[in-house]
Amino acid sequence: MAVKGLKEEIERVLITPEEIAARVRVLGQEIARDYRNGAAKDPYGRPLLVVGILKGAIPFLADLIRAVDLPLEYDFMSVSSYRNGTSPGEVRIIKDLDRSISQRDVLIVEDIVDTGNTLDHILRLFRARAPASVRVCTLIDKPVRREVEVPVHYVGFTIPENVFVVGYGLDYAELYRNLPFIGVLKREIYEEARVANR
DSSP states (O other): OOOOOGGGGEEEEEEOHHHHHHHHHHHHHHHHHHHHTTOOOOTTOOOEEEEEEETTTHHHHHHHHHHOOSOEEEEEEEEEEEEETTEEEEEEEEEOOSSOOTTOEEEEEEEEESSSHHHHHHHHHHHTTOOSEEEEEEEEEOGGGOSSOOOOSEEEEEOOSOOOEEBTTBOBTTBSTTOSSEEEEOHHHHHHHHHHTO
């Protein structure tokens, strides 16, 4: 059986690799400026702790931290919030942080904020651990899907339409993360899976 290329399953490219790279550079500059000019609240002056939410944020995080001209450290948390493909489910922590965030300045890096449920869960969990400050940076914001209002301080791109996007870390059933652009997945790809899982 021949294996199709992933690009054949993309309806259209929404954001090119060049647009992503340019926007990430600007976000890095904004973050560095803000933490130099008052966003940092750590009483001990420790480096900013950047927390990437696995798995989708990895490409974005890798590029973003290289664009932030500040001392920083990074850690990862893995969260499960989907039962299958596109259906929201219970939020579960799969991998917790390796270090304490007490009295630290924390920047959460997400691949996408859509319903807001996952991010709301993470924020409540983090606030209970008494950080000095918590900010959020997301590659993609989809306010059309929002169910819970959550603070997002840095946004790469806002997608006003309700389309299923993949690439640059964003996946469908663990595929498409390695595409260098952000594209719209053909509807029949996830509709077939939705029918099969009924």
